[in-house]
Amino acid sequence: xxxxxxxxxxxxxxxxxxxxxxxxxxxxxxxxxxxxxxxxxxxxxxxxxxxxxxxxxxxxxxxxxxxxxxxxxxxxxxxxxxxxxxxxxxxxxxxxxxxxxxxxxxxxxxxxxxxxxxxxxxxxxxxxxxxxxxxxxxxxxxxxxxxxxxxxxxxxxxxxxxxxxxxxxxxxxxxxxxxxxxxxxxxxxxxxxxxxxxxxxxxxxxxxxxxxxxxxxxx
Numbered sequence: 001x002x003x004x005x006x007x008x009x010x011x012x013x014x015x016x017x018x019x020x021x022x023x024x025x026x027x028x029x030x031x032x033x034x035x036x037x038x039x040x041x042x043x044x045x046x047x048x049x050x051x052x053x054x055x056x057x058x059x060x061x062x063x064x065x066x067x068x069x070x071x072x073x074x075x076x077x078x079x080x081x082x083x084x085x086x087x088x089x090x091x092x093x094x095x096x097x098x099x100x101x102x103x104x105x106x107x108x109x110x111x112x113x114x115x116x117x118x119x120x121x122x123x124x125x126x127x128x129x130x131x132x133x134x135x136x137x138x139x140x141x142x143x144x145x146x147x148x149x150x151x152x153x154x155x156x157x158x159x160x161x162x163x164x165x166x167x168x169x170x171x172x173x174x175x176x177x178x179x180x181x182x183x184x185x186x187x188x189x190x191x192x193x194x195x196x197x198x199x200x201x202x203x204x205x206x207x208x209x210x211x212x213x214x215x216x217x218x219x
């Protein structure tokens with residue numbers, strides 16, 4: 001990851017924004033999350049912000065917006081293509097995992113859209129599956145936006161905090177600032193813990209309902 005980060009930091013700030021946004025967007029809209037997860041790009045964007053190459057606020061806005069927009073495009077692809085999408089070679093090769101995601105969506109509805117944002121495979125396919133299932137877009141958007149906001153902010157902030165050590169801050173800005181960063185780091189760890197619990201819950205529910213058929217979403 002360090003080599004990738006070095007190359008990223010060598011680029012102009014505007015290009016960094018575009019690359020990070022492109023990967024985050026494409027993960028859900030075009031399923032490239034199977035190749036390079038958008039979460040990696042979001043974390044690297046946070047590290048780039050910690051090094052002063054881009055603005056932290058700007059990176060947060062870019063990642064959250066790209067996540068929400070990418071999910072919306074993925075939803076529309078699923079709604080319009082439906083069975084044709086599920087019949088593609090890319091998804092046929094992952095049929096068991098797709099079935100688990102469909103079962104989880106059938107049981108949890110909008111909650112699956114929100115929680116799926118924190119699991120790499122589900123993040124890539126859940127928007128399209130919600131479209132296939134006929135979930136009303138307003139309901140999808142509410143859960144999509146909530147998940148995108150939390151996930152995007154957590155990923156960027158984790159990358160940002162990882163780029164700033166306690167010792168460095170203490171030397172340059174004093175003990176008070178260092179303690180502030182430490183407190184933020186603890187909040188980041190708490191967000192990471194919540195993320196892991198969400199992921200375990202997603203996998204547990206998916207495993208328990210892996211043989212269910214996808215029905216009409218009602219929640």
